[in-house]
Amino acid sequence: MNSVNDRSRDIGPFVPGADDDMLICRCEEITKGEIRQAVHDGMWTITEIRRYLRAGMGLCQGQTCSRLVKGIVARELGVSPAELEPATSRVPMRPIEMHVFANEAREVDQHES
Amino acid sequence: MKRYDLIIVGAGPSGLSAAIEAAKKGLDVVVFDENEKPGGQLFKQIHKFFGSKEHRAKVRGFVIGQQLLDEADEAGVKVVLNATVIGLYQDKEVVVRIGEEICHYKADAVVIATGAAENMVTFPGWTLPGVIGAGAAQTMMNLHGVKPGKRILMLGSGNVGLVVSFQLLQSGCEVVALVDAAPRVGGYGVHAAKVARTGVLFYLSHTIVSAEGDECVTGVTIAEIDDKFNFIPGTEKHFDVDTICLAVGLSPMSQLLKMAGAKMEDNPKRGGQVPICDEYGRTSIPGVFVAGDVSGIEEASSAMIEGRMAGIVAAEYLGYIDDKVMETELAGLDKALDGLRQGMFAPKNRGKSIEKTEEGIDISQNLLKKGFVGDDEIERFPGVTHRKGIHPVIECTQNIPCNPCQDVCGKKCISIGDNITSLPIAVTDSECVNCGMCVASCSGQAIFLVDEDCGDGSATVTLPYEFLPLPAEGTKGIALGRNGQEVCEATVVSVKSLKAFDKTNLLTMRVPKEYAMKARFFRVKTEEAAV
Numbered sequence: 001m002n003s004v005n006d007r008s009r010d011i012g013p014f015v016p017g018a019d020d021d022m023l024i025c026r027c028e029e030i031t032k033g034e035i036r037q038a039v040h041d042g043m044w045t046i047t048e049i050r051r052y053l054r055a056g057m058g059l060c061q062g063q064t065c066s067r068l069v070k071g072i073v074a075r076e077l078g079v080s081p082a083e084l085e086p087a088t089s090r091v092p093m094r095p096i097e098m099h100v101f102a103n104e105a106r107e108v109d110q111h112e113s
Numbered sequence: 114m115k116r117y118d119l120i121i122v123g124a125g126p127s128g129l130s131a132a133i134e135a136a137k138k139g140l141d142v143v144v145f146d147e148n149e150k151p152g153g154q155l156f157k158q159i160h161k162f163f164g165s166k167e168h169r170a171k172v173r174g175f176v177i178g179q180q181l182l183d184e185a186d187e188a189g190v191k192v193v194l195n196a197t198v199i200g201l202y203q204d205k206e207v208v209v210r211i212g213e214e215i216c217h218y219k220a221d222a223v224v225i226a227t228g229a230a231e232n233m234v235t236f237p238g239w240t241l242p243g244v245i246g247a248g249a250a251q252t253m254m255n256l257h258g259v260k261p262g263k264r265i266l267m268l269g270s271g272n273v274g275l276v277v278s279f280q281l282l283q284s285g286c287e288v289v290a291l292v293d294a295a296p297r298v299g300g301y302g303v304h305a306a307k308v309a310r311t312g313v314l315f316y317l318s319h320t321i322v323s324a325e326g327d328e329c330v331t332g333v334t335i336a337e338i339d340d341k342f343n344f345i346p347g348t349e350k351h352f353d354v355d356t357i358c359l360a361v362g363l364s365p366m367s368q369l370l371k372m373a374g375a376k377m378e379d380n381p382k383r384g385g386q387v388p389i390c391d392e393y394g395r396t397s398i399p400g401v402f403v404a405g406d407v408s409g410i411e412e413a414s415s416a417m418i419e420g421r422m423a424g425i426v427a428a429e430y431l432g433y434i435d436d437k438v439m440e441t442e443l444a445g446l447d448k449a450l451d452g453l454r455q456g457m458f459a460p461k462n463r464g465k466s467i468e469k470t471e472e473g474i475d476i477s478q479n480l481l482k483k484g485f486v487g488d489d490e491i492e493r494f495p496g497v498t499h500r501k502g503i504h505p506v507i508e509c510t511q512n513i514p515c516n517p518c519q520d521v522c523g524k525k526c527i528s529i530g531d532n533i534t535s536l537p538i539a540v541t542d543s544e545c546v547n548c549g550m551c552v553a554s555c556s557g558q559a560i561f562l563v564d565e566d567c568g569d570g571s572a573t574v575t576l577p578y579e580f581l582p583l584p585a586e587g588t589k590g591i592a593l594g595r596n597g598q599e600v601c602e603a604t605v606v607s608v609k610s611l612k613a614f615d616k617t618n619l620l621t622m623r624v625p626k627e628y629a630m631k632a633r634f635f636r637v638k639t640e641e642a643a644v
Binding site for chain 1: 147197198199200202208210211213214215216217230232233235237239240364366368369371372377379380381385386
């Protein structure tokens with residue numbers, strides 16, 4: 001475990017901010033205040049934030065907000081964003097309808113020109 | 114499962130270049146791209162590229178895109194569009210969504226050339242319709258022929274912000290301000306200068322306080338910031354705008370590599386999460402290569418060279434060429450890439466404050482802070498000289514890797530020498546024949562042909578003009594200075610649009626001779642312009 005994730009570290013109390021109601025993750029409608037509060041609730045990694053709030057889990061899959069979320073979490077923890085481990089990358093890389101995801105092509109060659 | 118020697122993800126400049134290089138060496142290559150058109154960002158790039166001949170300098174981006182597609186076709190590369198790679202698994206299994214189906218492919222080698230995505234910044238109102246990425250604005254204008262808005266504020270003075278601002282002006286939008294939190298313009302001075310001379314005001318050390326509007330953007334407030342990024346009270350400025358463009362950097366789209374298990378690092382100098390790779394794009398996974406912005410943000414010219422490198426190392430990895438052939442070919446590309454990575458804006462100089470050119474001349478501070486070279490600064494650069502008759506005035510004042518002006522002048526009036534980043538020198542003992550090729554070839558639109566004294570109290574200034582409609586001969590208007598402010602009355606003497614100029618029109622205007630070295634843009638008088 002690296003020092004960033006040393007949960008015995010005191011990051012101080014949650015201090016409300018003037019821009020806490022600003023949307024950060026537009027797809028899942030998560031605000032800056034919710035993300036900051038989540039850090040004080042003990043969510044110190046991007047993976048935890050994703051599971052706890054669903055920030056970055058919507059239609060754009062964090063394409064817009066992942067960097068912003070990372071910045072907010074890092075600032076709350078008092079570390080550099082580069083020190084935070086990024087979220088896990090998983091299949092599918094892009095949002096995809098279940099009926100497509102389950103539809104395995106039988107003959108690949110037909111798609112090629 | 115269908116097998117290929119090489120699967121490439123992304124049909125942008127680097128992916129296509131890798132495909133061409135590998136296919137030429139006999140590999141069976143397929144390129145998947147999630148977009149409906151190939152070329153990545155190239156087809157949005159309507160400006161002329163920098164560099165030298167080997168980097169396809171002075172060719173417009175979309176033309177380079179077409180050249181690459183033709184080359185790929187000739188080399189036998191398959192490009193599959195609307196094909197989204199959704200997974201990269203062990204043993205190089207590539208899973209692709211094509212239409213309504215999931216297809217599985219297997220490759221012996223993979224090149225990831227997925228490029229980058231635009232960054233965003235937050236401020237109250239940033240989620241309002243009308244706040245868009247600069248890349249999105251470019252897509253709307255240059256691919257779909259749609260004006261993003263009428264009155265626009267641009268945030269970001271890097272090359273993307275500067276180039277897109279100019280394109281917005283070309284498409285008929287009004288750019289009310291160019292704003293950057295940094296204290297200095299981030300992009301090429303020549304890009305800034307061509308925007309500033311049209312009258313766009315630059316606000317450095319400023320950023321957006323808030324965007325206003327209930328249902329969409331109706332206005333924006335900016336304010337100056339101190340060195341700790343706090344707003345300075347009392348410095349607020351308000352603009353009525355319907356669009357705010359954000360050009361605040363790019364982040365590599367490297368998720369496929371992370372998924373595949375490549376060793377990654379968070380490297381702010383390369384733009385964020387990037388794979389750890391060697392100079393030719395070899396990642397920690399044998400047979401998985403990277404090229405272009407996904408391995409570190411640069412630009413299209415270097416991406417094309419990186420792509421070719423990745424194609425060559427992939428061919429060697431699979432045994433299609435031996436290591437000697439590889440070394441020879443890479444050595445040539447090393448040199449080409451090194452040429453692009455020189456000068457004031459080289460990756461190694463990122464974040465550094467450079468005060469003097471390689472020649473030891475003080476860099477224009479106005480250019481860095483306001484976007485234009487001051488009238489009192491311009492004389493110290495070697496491209497600016499005075500003599501009788503028509504002669505080129507080269508207002509190229511920063512060391513950037515670019516030399517087409519030297520190559521096109523048949524009369525050797527312009528000299529850069531072997532060092533591609535050297536400032537161009539106006540050679541005084543050569544004879545300028547007023548052919549205009551230097552003006553049209555300058556990707557930075559920084560060359561003017563000036564006759565400082567026509568003998569009747571007037572002077573003529575020929576400038577690059579890429580706006581429509583073209584003013585007719587005899588049109589009266591206003592000459593603007595480098596700073597975009599009115600300097601004097603001007604009359605259009607001629608507008609030349611030769612094929613060799615490649616859509617850069619040469620507008621010659623007559624001005625009183627005392628303004629020969631000040632007048633640098635032509636604006637049609639507003640009552641005539643109001644259409």
